Amino acid sequence: MEHIVLSGIKPTGQLQLGNYIGALRNFSKYQDENKVFIFIADLHALTLPIDPEVLYNNTRDIIAFYLACGLDPNKATIFLQSQVPAHAELGTILGNFAYMGEMSRMTQFKEKSSKLNEKSIGLGLFTYPVLMAADILLYNAETVPVGEDQKQHVELCRDLALRFNHRYGDIFTIPTPVISKVGARIMSLSDPTKKMSKSEPKGDIFLKDDLAVIRKKIMSAVTDMGSEVKYDKENKPGISNLLTIYSCLKDITIEEAEKEFVSYRYGDFKKAVADVVCDTIGRLQEKYNEILASGIIDEVIAKGAIEASKIANETVSRVKKAVGLYGTK
Numbered sequence: 001m002e003h004i005v006l007s008g009i010k011p012t013g014q015l016q017l018g019n020y021i022g023a024l025r026n027f028s029k030y031q032d033e034n035k036v037f038i039f040i041a042d043l044h045a046l047t048l049p050i051d052p053e054v055l056y057n058n059t060r061d062i063i064a065f066y067l068a069c070g071l072d073p074n075k076a077t078i079f080l081q082s083q084v085p086a087h088a089e090l091g092t093i094l095g096n097f098a099y100m101g102e103m104s105r106m107t108q109f110k111e112k113s114s115k116l117n118e119k120s121i122g123l124g125l126f127t128y129p130v131l132m133a134a135d136i137l138l139y140n141a142e143t144v145p146v147g148e149d150q151k152q153h154v155e156l157c158r159d160l161a162l163r164f165n166h167r168y169g170d171i172f173t174i175p176t177p178v179i180s181k182v183g184a185r186i187m188s189l190s191d192p193t194k195k196m197s198k199s200e201p202k203g204d205i206f207l208k209d210d211l212a213v214i215r216k217k218i219m220s221a222v223t224d225m226g227s228e229v230k231y232d233k234e235n236k237p238g239i240s241n242l243l244t245i246y247s248c249l250k251d252i253t254i255e256e257a258e259k260e261f262v263s264y265r266y267g268d269f270k271k272a273v274a275d276v277v278c279d280t281i282g283r284l285q286e287k288y289n290e291i292l293a294s295g296i297i298d299e300v301i302a303k304g305a306i307e308a309s310k311i312a313n314e315t316v317s318r319v320k321k322a323v324g325l326y327g328t329k
């Protein structure tokens with residue numbers, strides 16, 4: 001059965017391996033049999049200070065990586081959030097249905113705001129999940145493939161949609177987050193108790209890193225005192241993370257990966273992980289370079305904005321009518 005699938009990435013930094021394993025590599029799997037919307041959450045990138053040129057370049061890079069990962073603009077709608085004003089409109093309306101209490105409980109908000117001076121926490125950072133809910137609800141998305149750290153935001157979106165529907169009737173489709181069993185939380189190589197993240201360059205593998213640098217990062221990844229290559233998240237977080245990366249990129253189970261490395265030392269195991277990571281990222285980089293050279297990016301973005309706006313505007317119109325504002329249709 002055809003589903004409506006939607007997901008996005010925030011262009012706040014360079015894409016890292018966690019983004020690829022937890023989200024990006026899954027997107028194109030849906031495009032043959034579903035209606036797929038994949039976008040760049042560029043308005044969300046403004047929630048923390050960012051250099052305009054960096055934001056612009058990150059945005060182009062992510063579009064290029066979307067295509068390099070096999071997303072086809074003729075099958076999926078690929079677009080920029082800021083080019084579809086309906087996101088901001090629905091975000092404003094939905095903000096009235098979100099409560100301060102539930103917003104204050106969002107883990108990402110707590111994490112990000114704890115690093116800031118209380119007086120300089122932007123409102124956008126606080127209301128971030130409301131805009132994210134608008135992103136999802138505008139396209140009537142049923143399936144939202146994300147990494148583990150976004151689950152709470154998709155659940156808030158469900159709550160907002162149910163709350164709104166309860167009051168105004170059947171306006172929104174209720175989305176479901178889809179999170180892979182393995183690989184939904186890739187950890188930092190330098191501190192495997194922390195998530196790999198675009199904004200924490202230490203211990204991260206970036207999709208644009210030089211392959212020699214990637215190899216070096218993996219060979220110097222933090223492991224533990226033991227010698228067995230075994231999955232044990234509690235006692236062997238570093239080895240478990242590397243096993244997760246290996247099994248995801250090889251498309252095998254963790255158990256199968258463990259069997260491959262039964263008699264391996266850590267050094268040889270790391271070499272095998274580095275080989276598969278470099279092979280995967282090397283191929284992606286080749287395609288990424290071809291795409292940038294082809295000059296197709298602007299065309300993809302323009303096509304996506306038209307396609308996305310059509311559906312998003314219909315939803316906003318439906319919502320406006322429901323609440324008593326003048327809809328356009």
Ligand code: TYM
Binds near residue numbers: 187
């Ligand atoms: P963002 O840009 O932080 O991350 C993009 C996607 O990558 C996943 N991810 C990871 N997966 C596994 N291991 C990791 N270490 C890792 N780090 C990141 C994220 O879970 C995400 O799926 N709020 C979103 C962007 C967004 C969005 C949306 C997503 C805005 N509106 C609507 C889905 C639907 C974000 O900041 O993702």
